[in-house]
Amino acid sequence: MTDRTPAARRGRPPKGAGQLTRAGIIEATLKVIGSDCVGAVGVRAVARQLGVDPKSLYNHVDGKDGLLDAVAEHLLGSLELPSRTGDLRVDLRAIADAFRRRALRHPAAAALVLTRQLGSAEGLAPVQAVLEVLRSAGCSPEEAVHLLRTVLATLVGTLLREVNAGPTYGTGDLPGIAARRATLERSGLPAVVEAAPYLARFDSEAEFDYAMELALDAVVARIEAVTRDG
Template identity: 60%
Template structure:
């Protein structure tokens, strides 16, 4: 008589049986994947993101992620959308200047919450409602101030280009646009003063220092002044 031996139960080092979900897969969701990816970006930057690196952080097989995202590009889009959804834009007050300042400061606070994801959010082209909501809000402010649709679009693009550029400069902190300590600032000033160029020498104390808060507020003030002046002068024309 032939005796059939039952298969041994899986031990700790035994691969899962075919059809059994990988470890951690039972709690896997798109939201969990996006959260893990954002955490990875905060730690290592966008360049550290890959399907395998995200899967390792979640403790799952990389193949299981494809049940929720189409690949790395879709994953990065999802992260950008997640951050934009969290952008709590202030309610309009009826003052275009005050509302534009509030929106600009909200964009900055949202960007600095995840600075290593800033380029992803500020430059990635998204077609979702999350991406369109800030556009709708800004356009509605400009239209309420009397802009015709074409003029509102031109101003919208100018606003976004200026704010995005300023924020990207802040989070990347290039060698001439980053905050530094007193010793480096003194070195910068000395180099400028030694240039022999009279205008640079004159401006050296100001060129040598850089304060992100001050620069952002100056840029925002200049932008708001320009937009409100433009709206007051061209609101009756459709450019």
């Protein structure tokens, strides 16, 4: 995120400028993302959603990057971070679960936490929480950053799969499962045919649990290896 503050503009304020708030702009940006995609975000698109002159947004955000940073900060800053228990696995999983609950309110915007370089205390609060857990477990600052990125990539990647799950990942309704399984079994590919009953079914909760537990297994094993080897 840039640290620049948009310069105050002189003269008559643009249409709707006096009614705008940063919270309102963030909400409008989330609506654009939800109805179209992150790529559709822009000053004009958000202004159209708000029914105001695009120039009025520059009193609150610094263009498209400012809009995306604001949404990412909103997602991260509004997380209800759990209290630490002192147990590495429990604490990391609790943070992941809190992020999932928050992200699923605006699933199309979840990837922004991986693509924005945030610098505010609000945006960095979850990073601080994860780093504290990892450092308390004996990680060096460098190792903690590697593990942070690994956990975050697993978390967001799993959420994006959950939100965008299509026939490739299977489905949850019985007719859909049956149709997908039949398609897979007709593929003629031995490994695919063998796995067809499982490939045809997609349970987002179970997949999230599996992915996070696998990632946490790797984190715990890595920390144990590093601390054992000094």
